[in-house]
Amino acid sequence: MKLDLPHTTEGWLLLVVVAMVALLGLSTDTFFTLTNFFDLLNSSAVNVIFAVGLLVVLIAGGIDISFAVAASVVQYLVAITVMSIGGGNWVVGLALAAIFGFGLGAINASLIYYFRIISIVVTIATFNLFFGLLMFFTRGVSIYNLPDWWLDRIVLYEIETPSGYAEITLPVVVMIVMVIATWLLIRRLTIGRQLYAMGDNTDGARRIGVNLAGMHFLAYGWLGLCAGLAGVMQAHRAQEVVPNALIGQELDVLAAVVLGGARLGGGRGSVFGALLGVALVTITQNGLNLLGVSPFAFRMIAGAVILVAITLSSGQGRSLLGLLSLRTKRA
Amino acid sequence: MQSKQPILQLTHVSKVFGGSRALRDVAFELTRGEVHCIAGENGSGKSTLIKIITGVYTPEPGAEIVFEGRRFDSLTPVTARQLGVQVIWQDLALFPEMTVAENIAFEMNLSRRPRWVRYDTMRAQAQETLQRLGFALDLDKPLRDLTIAQRQIVAICRALVAEAKIVFMDEPTASLTQTETTALMDVVRRLSEQDIAVVFVSHRLAEVLEISERVTVLRDGLRVGVFPTGEMTQTRLTELMTGKTINHEVRAQDRSDAPVVLEVRGLSRDAEYEDVSFEIRRGEILGITGLLGAGRTELASTLFGLTQPDSGAIRLDGRALALRSNQQAIEAGIAYVSEDRLALGLIQRQAIADNIAITVLDELEERLRLLSGKRKSNLVQDWISRLSIKVDKAEDAVSTLSGGNQQRVVLAKWLATNPKVLILDSPTVGVDVGARAGIFEIVRGLAESGMAILMISDEIPETYYNADRILHMRGGRIVGSYAPVAADIADIELAVNA
Amino acid sequence: MTERVSEQSGQTVIGGATLLDLLRRQQGEVVGLGLILAVVVLLFGLTTPRFLTIGTFQSITFQLPVLGILTLAMLMPILSGGFNLAVTFTANMAGLVMAWVLQSQGGPDAGVFAFVLAVLAALATGAAAGWVMGIIIAYTGAHPILVSLSMMIFLRGLGEFLTRGGDVSGFPDFVGSIGHGTVLSIPAPMLIFIGCVIIWRILLTRTQLGFTTYMVGSNLVATEYSGINTKRTLTLIYTLSGVMCAIAGIVMLTRFNSVRVGHGEAFLLITVLACFLGGVDPFGGFGRVVPVLLALIILQVISSGLNLLGASQHLATALWGGFLIAVMVTRWLLWFLRGGKRDS
Structure with a gap:
């Protein structure tokens, strides 16, 4: 029998995710319901938007720790702005989120590009700067009286199933739009290819004539934009703006995206992989929940899964797997 | 030759860097479809000249650049590219994660305004360019899966896509095997047939003479002259580059009375080398030559313990x-001077002193197993003076040294371990022609003092004039043995390159 | 390649021996940070009379140790070209183990022997967490950021699972008095921190492990070629980093008289910030203990000074971030003024 094992990280991940889905489908009767599926989509929308944004920065050869804090900053900025102009609406809100987010990303980009400071240093600095200022100016106070348009749940698709109502809400739509937009950017647009080039071989990209300054603003600006939109969506879901609600997410999202095959150092990574990375973590937690495992164990098991996956998918670990697949092929 | 029109003429080109003059009133001329070579030692101004032609540097006022009849005072990278000047850098500047097709046709992605990527057009263009040169490569393979030689073809194709009229190649053969080099030479001829001028910048004199029609020699920022290669010899070219007369004489001696230090019997390792046997005696320099890829470096790796043989025996002073x-x-008691000084031989960013001390840390320990700064600086100063390493401060990074001095640091670091056997793998790679003699002087001195030395080199003259015996390795096997006293260098070259 | 080097060195000669040159030398970092510290102290001293008092000194020396010890734990992996993002949760885990040993030995009635046992168990826990990371990094070549990140997520989850998100407390009285006690009016935690600093400095400057840490950080393969067992080096680096985390965890336990998973979580990025501020090369290979110590003191002085002025801790956080940016930009300026070019 010939077993064709996958060659790419994405391939392996897909295999694992499919196996998990199958296992959960068999062992629980709630996993394979439309309600659960839509719930998964609704609850992971914010993380997926973060993930595709971070993916772009990783492909470009950088790293960003500040995006989750940037999202919180954008939440406040948007809330204050729309309240000061008398309410606004979704169009205004999303446009503001995109602009503010891009602006915060551009701060990172300028520091990284013009002052030649490596991205991890810059974004750790801006993480503290943004978070400190946010907490200082808001005094840690949450905003509950957001405009109605922001708070009202928007259900775009609804279906009644035996296990309750299954709904698709606005964050899912924004998620889908950003996933497609990111895919178009990095796969289908010439500037996206230049981004890959910069991450793959910065020196080579410069010599062939890639505009590195522009690429920095594109990458960090795109992540900022995604973070801004994710922030507004998170506030929509949570029905409030809490200054430290998103802090800590950055490392979880980073782990998921790298799990999905994006390489620290740049040049490699795909939207599909990033989605699978988030899916693996989300489905693990969802599955454990359905299986009745204590919620306190979720993170432990998710951490262990990531640790094992990263060990196996890198360097010697990968060659170990390669050997395995070779042996199976011969057999 | 006379029918060829000049495509590029430079006159009165000078360049000053912070007080030191890198180029002084240099002239350079290139004709359409010509294969030209720029030869010179490090610091002679070769790369400065190339950077002026490619628009990276602006020459001092007074320079005149005429490209196909159009006059320029200086060029920018963009105009140089538009005129058809392309450089294939030593590191190739390709994108390992991208496919062959996208690497070749990447130029298409460089629009000012964002456009849709046209993968089909890119593929077609890549295919067409490959065909134009008569090559076949899998267009969808990621570049990282290609050999260096294949990558070089991709880089050349990319230059063609950009409608190159002049292609500069910076040390193109540095990392190629001999067969790959031959293939590259073939590509260069095809480019020349298509009226594309090729300019080589290379250290390897043999191929310079073989491939190019004319050679421009630079020394200390001055142009020594332009010479047709037809009447040029390696020795003459070396003398022009260094400004010194070099005496080549065979130094080999018969050491067969001395006791055997290293003995290798029937050593084999799958897909690397097979049934290798030899011995090195006290004070003997044994040369191993052969084409790159003959299994020489692999053999050295095993002798240095980095890989394990499948069968066979290694004996040192009679002990297995x-x-x-x-x-x-x-x-x-085995030391190994790697051929890759940049990545393996030295830790470039760290101090000269640390690079020397790293092999003998145990000896630097005093009470409580703490390292003694005094012992370290004594050791370092000792080796710096013994090997006459030109060092400003021992705390400077190794990367600030010239190639020749770096190689001396590598020697110091290994000699500090007091080895019985010293393996030298291509000891003059990246070392100026003028500085090579100094390295060999040290090596001969070590042999005199009783060390057994294994010298691996693909430069046959190097082994011929310095080793006591020469083994010829091909396809992982030892296929010939010569004594320089008895054999003629031409015969060995003939046998190796056959 | 080599030609470019010679051309560059031709350029650097112009400046001659100037202040910039002085700053470039090894001591430049210490001098620069010392000056900044003096300015910061002076500014606060002029702004509020309560600043230059024993009270401020004690508050700084009580708060510095935990962040300081965690920073030391971060320093060694960064020098080796890696990261240890699990420092805070390793400290938490070690604290938890210590707490359990104390509780199993009678809780509030536990004796000194139980305490010693608990400390050893905590150290062993930290060492084990670091060892696992070190082994994975050394033998699979996986990126240290990823390995330590997943270890962090795992330890956080493990800790939350075991404690159900609650506090563990109920220790003998003398435990708390270690955390709050003073010797010659120097807080005990500060003495522990000073001890750690001295050990780390000796380790990095005077031992084989320290030497090879720098070498591994610059070029792992070349170091291995030089006959160094780099796998052992990497494993040891992360193990020792784990031990240092455990010490931080022990100090935290004595300070707060309780253990809670997530305590000190916010310190994680601050430890990295302090390293970078102290001139540690983000790519590894360069960086020293003393400048990092100075950077830590500056950060703590800013925080305590603002606290005295009645400003929130968050303003200090923001200032820390802004401060790091300012220092990095200044370093870039110095480099630029020396004739650094974008394309070199």
Whole structure:
């Protein structure tokens, strides 16, 4: 029998995710319901938007720790702005989120590009700067009286199933739009290819004539934009703006995206992989929940899964797997 | 030759860097479809000249650049590219994660305004360019899966896509095997047939003479002259580059009375080398030559304990060795000067002193197993003076040294371990022609003092004039043995290149 | 390649021996940070009379140790070209183990022997967490950021699972008095921190492990070629980093008289910030203990000074971030003024 094992990280991940889905489908009767599926989509929308944004920065050869804090900053900025102009609406809100987010990303980009400071240093600095200022100016106070348009749940698709109502809400739509937009950017647009080039071989990209300054603003600006939109969506879901609600997410999202095959150092990574990375973590937690495992164990098991996956998918670990697949092929 | 029109003429080109003059009133001329070589030692101004032609540097006022009849005072990278000047850098500047097709046709992605990527057009263009040169490569393979030689073809194709009229190649053969080099030479001829001028910048004199029609020699920022290669010899070219007369004489001696230090019997390792046997005696320099890829470096890796043989025996001073790591090899008295000084031989960013001390940390320990700064600086100063390493401060990074001095640091670091056997793998790679003699002087001195030396080199003259015996390796086997006293260098070259 | 080097060195000669040159030398970092510290102290001293008092000194020396010890734990992996993002949760885990040993030995009635046992168990826990990371990094070549990140997520999850998100407390009285006690009016935690600093400095400057840490950080393969067992080096680096985390965890336990998973979580990025501020090369290979110590003191002085002025801790956080940016930009300026070019 010939077993064709996958060659790419994405391939392996897909295999694992499919196996998990199958296992959960068999062992629980709630996993394979439309309600659960839509719930998964609704609850992971914010993380997926973060993930595709971070993916772009990783492909470009950088790293960003500040995006989750940037999202919180954008939440406040948007809330204050729309309240000061008398309410606004979704169009205004999303446009503001995109602009503010891009602006915060551009701060990172300028520091990284013009002052030649490596991205991890810059974004750790801006993480503290943004978070400190946010907490200082808001005094840690949450905003509950957001405009109605922001708070009202928007259900775009609804279906009644035996296990309750299954709904698709606005964050899912924004998620889908950003996933497609990111895919178009990095796969289908010439500037996206230049981004890959910069991450793959910065020196080579410069010599062939890639505009590195522009690429920095594109990458960090795109992540900022995604973070801004994710922030507004998170506030929509949570029905409030809490200054430290998103802090800590950055490392979880980073782990998921790298799990999905994006390489620290740049040049490699795909939207599909990033989605699978988030899916693996989300489905693990969802599955454990359905299986009745204590919620306190979720993170432990998710951490262990990531640790094992990263060990196996890198360097010697990968060659170990390669050997395995070779042996199976011969057999 | 006379029918060829000049495509590029430079006159009165000078360049000053902070007080030091890198180029002084240099002239350079290139004709359409010509294969030209720029030869010169490090610091002669070669790369400055190339950077002026490619628009990276602006020459001092007074320079005149005429490209196909159009006059310029200086060029920018963009105009140089538009005029058809392309450079294939030593590191190739390709994108390892991208496919062959996208690498070749990447130029299409460089629009000012964002456009849709046209993968089909890119593929077609890549295919067409490959065909134009008569090559076949899998267009969808990621570049990282290609050999260096294949990558070089991709880089050349990319230059063609950009409608190159002049292609500069910066040390193109540095990392190629001999067969790959031959293939590259073939590509260069095809480019020339298509009226594309090719300019080589290369250290390897043999191929310079073989491939190019004319050679421009630079020394200390001055142009020594332009010479047709037809009447040029390696020795003459070396003398022009260094400004010194070099005496080549065979130094070989018969050492067959001395006791055997290293003995290798029937050593084999799958897909690397097979049934290799030889011995090196006290004070003997044994040369191993052969084409790159003959299994020489692989053999050295095993002797240094980095890999383990499948069968066969290694004996040092009569005792059998079963090395499982290079630490054991070093302990046993084997030292290895790697051919890759940049990545393996030295830790470039760290201090000269640390690079020397790293092999003998145990000896630097005093009470409580703490390292003694005094012992370290004594050791370092000792080796710096013994090997006459030109060093400003021992705390400077190794990367600030010239190639020749770096190689001396590598020697110091290994000699500090007091080895019985010293393996030298291509000891003059990246070392100026003028500085090579100094390295060999040290090596000969070590042999005189009783060390057994294994010298691997693909430069046959190097082994011929310095080794006591020469082994010829091909396809992982030892296929010939010569004594320079008895054999003629031409015969050895003939046998190796056959 | 080599030609470019010679051309560059031709350029650097112009400046001659100037202040910039002085700053470039090894001591430049210490001098620069010392000056900044003096300015910061002076500014606060002029702004509020309560600043230059024993009270401020004690508050700084009580708060510095935990962040300081965690920073030391971060320093060694960064020098080796890696990261240890699990420092805070390793400290938490070690604290938890210590707490359990104390509780199993009678809780509030536990004796000194139980305390010693608990400390050893905590150290062993930290060492084990670091060892696992070190082994994975050394033998699979996986990126240290990823390995330590997943270890962090795992330890956080493990800790939350075991404690159900609650506090563990109920220790003998003398435990708390270690955390709050003073010797010659120097807080005990500060003495522990000073001890750690001295050990780390000796380790990095005077031992084989320290030497090879720098070498591994610059070029792992070349170091291995030189006959160094780099796998052992990497494993040891992360193990020792784990031990240092455990010490931080022990100090935290004595300070707060309780253990809670997530305590000190916010310190994680601050430890990295302090390293970078102290001139540690983000790519590894360069960086020293003393400048990092100075950077830590500056950060703590800013925080305590603002606290005295009645400003929130968050303003200090923001200032820390802004401060790091300012220092990095200044370093870039110095480099630029020396004739650094974008394309070199």
